[in-house]
Amino acid sequence: MFFKKKIVLGITASIAAYKAASICSRLVGMGAVVIPVMTPNSLNFINPITFSSISGNKTIIDQFRNQKIIYHISLSHSADIFLIAPASADTISKLSYGIGDNFLTTSAISAKCPVLIAPAMNESMYLDPIIQKNIQRLERSGKYFFTGPKSGKLACGEEGLGRMEDEEIIIEKLGELLSHNNDLKGKxxxxxxxxxxxxxxxxxxxxxxxxxxxxxxxxxxxxxxxxxxxxxxxxxxxxxxxxxxxxxxxxxxxxxxxxxxxxxxxxxxxxxxxxxxxxxxxxxxxxxxxxxxxxxxxxxxxxxxxxxxxxxxxxxxxxxxxxxxxxxxxxxxxxxxxxxxxxxxxxxxxxxxxxxxxxxxxxxxxxxxxxxxxxxxxxxxxxxxxxxxxxxxxxxxxxxx
Ligand SMILES: Cc1cc2nc3c(=O)[nH]c(=O)nc-3n(C[C@H](O)[C@H](O)[C@H](O)COP(=O)(O)O)c2cc1C
Known part of the structure; x- marks a missing residue:
């Protein structure tokens, strides 16, 4: 299913960022080519070397560093699928308004493949009416898909809805989107x-x-x-x-x-x-x-x-x-x-x-x-x-x- 598939793995500034390392490792283990992309803010939570080492590919952060090619376009157009896990309220909202102010948001906007989003945040942030509206806007577009969040103990110590979906379920959903992604090929x-x-x-x-x-x-x-x-x-x-x-x-x-x-x-x-x-x-x-x-x-x-x-x-x-x-x-x-x-x-x-x-x-x-x-x-x-x-x-x- 994932063998030789090019997956862009987006990581945003959430406590759950460390869980992305495990997802990256699982996908690489299944033969996927994972290209890690981090928001600048996510560097506060995990070091890019982690993702570069696990994936064997350079972690991309700066959208103005590569001047030879327009990399956010060439990367997103060559990807089979996009996964943003964890996705912060901030990044979700930017995407819902088409704001591309860093490499991750710009390449997700230009992606031609499905984008799977795994939100992770405090319950009060997740249930905020504006965040809910932004999620619905993205879902209605047909390009963005969501998995989770689930209820449980949150990083702030509270119990509630906002924990990033389990790794297994995220990977299952990713596989589902990938398999669907080609069943009308050539039609x-x-x-x-x-x-x-x-x-x-x-x-x-x-x-x-x-x-x-x-x-x-x-x-x-x-x-x-x-x-x-x-x-x-x-x-x-x-x-x-x-x-x-x-x-x-x-x-x-x-x-x-x-x-x-x-x-x-x-x-x-x-x-x-x-x-x-x-x-x-x-x-x-x-x-x-x-x-x-x-x-x-x-x-x-x-x-x-x-x-x-x-x-x-x-x-x-x-x-x-x-x-x-x-x-x-x-x-x-x-x-x-x-x-x-x-x-x-x-x-x-x-x-x-x-x-x-x-x-x-x-x-x-x-x-x-x-x-x-x-x-x-x-x-x-x-x-x-x-x-x-x-x-x-x-x-x-x-x-x-
Ligand atoms: C300790 C800490 C933990 C945070 N955890 C989350 C989180 O889980 N989810 C979230 O949406 N925002 C969280 N934030 C807020 C985001 O980091 C902040 O909105 C940031 O601007 C998001 O940047 P990004 O979307 O570009 O990655 C947290 C902030 C701090 C200081």
Missing amino acids: KIIITAGGTKEFIDTVRYISNKSSGKMGHALAGEAYFRGASEVILISTAKNLSPPYGVKVEYVENTGEMKESLLKYFANSDIIIMAAAVSDIIPVQKYDFKLKKKNDILSKIKFKENEDILKILAERKKKGQYLIGFAAESGYSTIDIMEKIKDKNADMIIANDISKEGIGMDSDFNEVDIIKKDGSIKKLARNEKRIIARGIWDEITEILITP
Whole structure:
């Protein structure tokens, strides 16, 4: 798992800094190439010679020392994974605001690989509302992952939440991220997200509640699992674009279809997470309809194009097509019929009649229903965790001969 993997090990100014030496030693013992990076403040807690000796690599501290190459970029871009253990409240907060004022923060910001953070601090620091917000911001980015802290005796003598996670668990989590990191290697992926808007006139439109959060989470996760190209066709301009993903913004179903057809032939996996408006106005007026001019008689609707079906008709051998079904209650029989009808390989169904999940929520709860009729249930969780579970299922199918 770790053999020949390049791991940047970041150490910050916490009492727990000494524990990083043991983590370094374990990783080196498993064949990893560990590059230690220390914040200048962490030198108050442990000597860099410790990490240089254990890893066999020079410990990097000063970001302006190496003038021949831009080392924070070349190092972070060549790393398979980044681990910051222990991570101080200070470094976590800097990263959450993109502040790169030392070699560790600058290289973490420029990293293209996942960054695993193991916080260690006093409970009052960890539970501070600003620190909690900063952790959430990093987690939501899709690039930063957290492990711990755990409860127990703290360096200050108090009992509480804030001890750095156990070494074994940190290493296990690192291995998990590394193995996921490559399971979409070489794959070209298209994901749609958000609700399409069909304009009636220049100001009015028909749409739905879809926020695009599920599709954005799926796209961000795909990038970190090593996909060679992730194209996100999204209506959700208000969401920040996921890291490493090419985003094409569209507004209506016609534009979404055009964009999909541009990339479809060259793609391996297509996930239709967007909620395409089922109905569109028969006519779109290029002026604002006046209320007094019998507005209701002028607005008529027709069924919209079914883009999942259009793609299914063009699907080639080797392409994997996934649809979403947001329903107020559904039966597996209905979903199986949909899979057949749309020539899809998988449908991800969610019951939008349930409180606090699905469209417009940060949470979801889904049933992953495959062509062979098997079902995998993913319990209610944040959409980024659900996205991970969905990719776990897809990659398992693609890897299993
Ligand atoms: C004895 C001592 C122990 C400290 N332990 C921690 C700690 O465990 N976690 C933390 O977030 N800050 C701790 N701090 C505060 C940080 O060292 C301080 O915020 C520092 O600026 C962090 O620098 P860095 O993030 O650049 O490494 C400690 C400070 C002292 C003096």
